[in-house]
């Protein structure tokens with residue numbers, strides 16, 4: 001199989017409910033101790049990386065605006081996420097988060113701002129050849145507004161299963177560049 005050009009496309013990953021267990025509605029992961037990867041997350045990311053997708057996390061973190069966690073807490077949580085993944089050989093290319101309240105910014109999903117920032121930072125990426133995995137309708141809407149195909153998976157479900165299903169139907173995944 002030809003190796004796809006790794007610079008052309010990204011897999012955008014929602015965080016809560018996709019990579020780590022989502023807290024009940026209205027609650028937030030507030031510390032690294034509360035952060036744990038879901039079964040299937042590592043394998044799903046490995047499959048995407050092997051197909052040449054950049055791995056970019058896009059996450060709403062309204063808990064920051066609500067004073068439930070600080071930006072330092074969020075950094076510590078993301079450091080833990082990065083370390084857990086790195087121990088399995090998975091390297092994230094970027095993490096974009098929205099720390100804002102509802103209706104106050106252009107980046108809180110369903111707004112497409114987090115994805116658009118990624119396309120600014122990685123200008124080689126092609127939106128239509130990228131993909132987003134999310135567990136909320138707002139994820140899917142953000143992707144749609146950014147011109148990115150999207151896969152909605154069950155909250156706290158298996159990213160691996162969602163990725164397998166995507167790769168089996170995605171014609172671009174096997175395209176030779």
Ligand SMILES: [Mg+2]
Nearest residue numbers: 014016017135
């Ligand atoms: Mg989510």
Ligand SMILES: [Zn+2]
Nearest residue numbers: 098105107108
């Ligand atoms: Zn925002």
